[in-house]
């Protein structure tokens with residue numbers, strides 16, 4: 810397992826639409842391992858493959874928030890099947906937008922479908938943090954970031970901050 814470097818805004822890779830996984834190969838299993846390792850190291854509760862620069866429809870998550878009882882999930886080609894009318898506000902962050910947190914309103918409950926690493930199709934209902942997380946991560950596969958749900962003013966402010974930081978790094 811390898812910890813891979815994270816892709817940070819304003820990197821345009823984060824706006825790519827990721828491609829479906831066609832077959833679960835050894836490369837895909839390796840990618841899942843690396844994504845989990847990178848996610849736990851960060852640490853974060855979710856990671857999409859594009860966040861380490863690979864535009865395929867894969868997500869890793871662990872919302873257990875416990876070091877002792879890890880509950881890693883690997884979602885291949887995940888999709889949202891249903892969302893509740895009721896909304897919920899949760900303070901979100903993103904490994905591609907370090908140290909920035911803001912409240913986002915999303916459907917409170919979702920039903921989603923994905924393929925696991927054994928190639929089995931799984932359908933699952935989620936609420937709470939898992940519901941928020943799965944929506945946030947599937948957004949990444951479609952080039953959407955949580956800051957897209959904020960006001961233009963807030964989004965511009967955070968983009969400007971990270972553009973400046975990227976320029977500083979490039980100039981250093």
Ligand SMILES: [Zn+2]
Nearest residue numbers: 902903904905
């Ligand atoms: Zn994210």
